[in-house]
Amino acid sequence: MSRSAAVSHVGKIRSNNQDSGYAGRYLFLVADGMGGHAGGDVASAIATKRITETDKQYASPHDAEFALKSALLAANSLLAETVFEHSELTGMGTTVSGILRVDDKVAIAHIGDSRIYLYRDGHLEQVTSDHTFVQRLVDSGRITPEEAAVHPRRSVLMRVLGDVDASPEIDTAVRETRPGDRWLLCSDGLSSYVAEEKIAAVLASVPSAREAADRLVRESLDQGAPDNVTVVVVDVDDTADNSHASPTIVGSAALPLQFDGETERRALRLPSLLLHPLKATQPDDSHFEPESDDYLAALIAEDRRRARRRRVTWLVFLLLVIVGIVFGLLLGYQFTQRHYFVGVEDGRVAIFQGVQQDIGPIQLSHVFEETTIEIDDLPAYRQSAVEQTINATDLADARRIVEQLSNDRLP
Structure with missing residues (x-):
């Protein structure tokens, strides 16, 4: 049996919720939409509703993994078809992070920068890896995680579902799960504002899945999070039979799709323009870029220039400090020589x-x-x-x- 809860909140700045969340019988997922007022909510809702069709029993975890990946690719095709029929939605997309439980295993599928965590025996593990430019820099050892948190390109996504890539690369895996495990799926509205130490503390101290999800959303809002925040908490016990649970849908997927007549309210956007909610204070400053060598090379070159500018700035600052100290010592010495x-x-x-x-x-x-x-x-x-x-x-x-x-x- 998996006891679960899904909670979503619009956040402190946005007027609409572009996140979607689902806690079902065997399937649990979070989708974080992007593409502006008339795009992000549609993208996450379409993807979520298509992927929830996989919420059923499977003969093996690898069958579930294949079904989940196929559902994400099918959702990607649906988004492309929707944009073809509604040009005002050009550039919309969504992240998706989901798990599908089969007995003592879970199948995982992930694309974007929403996250899946596993809390087990007092330890919180980030199971998925963000598909962002700065994560590439962290993985290659070019910057530290602390530097990534304040990097000016921290919100550039390299992979999403949408109308750009017909065959996006999706991370999949099969992981063991056992009684006492607590799985957390969340949009970056939580992970960008609440430290992992605090997340672990909440998961450790709040026994109810629903109360834990509510508490995590409150923690994000208390940090002034401007972005939408969606949290799904899944508690695992000694049986995988969850057939009597009532599925819960939250966020934009819980509402009827509304995108007709929105053309005048939303300017056309190219895929590489502003798409994803910012993780700081300017909600429309981050975006998605296809995972191309040319673009990565351009970003890396820009990051090198930024690093050089930072080093030059520090050297100039250090030089000014040294000059100030020497000047102060000279003045002090001259003062002593008046005695x-x-x-x-x-x-x-x-x-x-x-x-x-x-x-x-x-x-x-x-x-x-x-x-x-x-x-x-x-x-x-x-x-x-x-x-x-x-x-x-x-x-x-x-x-x-x-x-x-x-x-x-x-x-």
């Missing part, structure tokens, strides 16, 4: 310029004038005072002190 004091040099009274303190090996004073007054010729109390140094207000004052010491010499 005078009387002390002992080679057993004789001398006038020093500077201050008594030193900074490590750097001496902040030097002998300015030597005298013929032997320190031993002075009374004991005068010797002690000179040895401890006597501050002067200026050079004239220092000379008056020396004159006084000369008058105090022992006969």
Whole structure:
């Protein structure tokens, strides 16, 4: 038996929900649409409704894997046909991440940057890999995951279902599952705003699938997420029989399709223009690009230029800091040289310029004038005072002190 829940929210900025989610008897999926007001919701809804036809029992997990992949490709064809009939939807597309359970295994199919996580024995594992440009950079060791989170190209998708690629590459796999496992499927409205440590904490502490899904959506909204957020939580126990569960559809797939007469409300877009919701604060700033060598080369070249600019900026900043420190030290040294004091040099009274303190090996004073007054010729109390140094207000004052010491010499 799989206890599950699906929750979707429009987010804090968007006016419509372009996500779709499904929690069924054996199938669970999340789809994150893109393509503007009249495209993203249609794309995720069409894909979700087509893929839910696979929600049934299969003889083996590999049969389920094949069926799930075939359903995603069929959904891709449906999207292309829809765009052919409704040109105002040109450029729409959707991510899809889904699992189909067969006994103690799950078949997985994934395309885009929605995610599938497995929470098991206190550990959260990201099962899918984002099909984004920055993930390519992370995988190749060019940038760190922390740098990817703030990279200006972090929202460029390399693979989606849509009207661009007739045969998109879809990641599939078969994974073991066991009682106590908790599967999480989510759009980037969750993963881009809530840290994995927090996600794991919620999955660990909230026993109900429905309450856990609600809590994760709230966490995303509390972080100010402008994007739609969709969460599907699936709890696994000791049987795969889920035939009595009532399927749940959320998001745009739960509503009737509405895209006729939208031409005037949405400008035509080429496939490579703004398509996907941004993961920061400008909802329409990211997009999808087909996975071509030329485009990847252009992005990598741009990233190299950006890295060079960043290094040059840091070098200039470091140079300015060093110049500032040196300038400050020079000013400080000049300030110390306005002071005078009387002390002992080679057993004789001398006038020093500077201050008594030193900074490590750097001496902040030097002998300015030597005298013929032997320190031993002075009374004991005068010797002690000179040895401890006597501050002067200026050079004239220092000379008056020396004159006084000369008058105090022992006969």
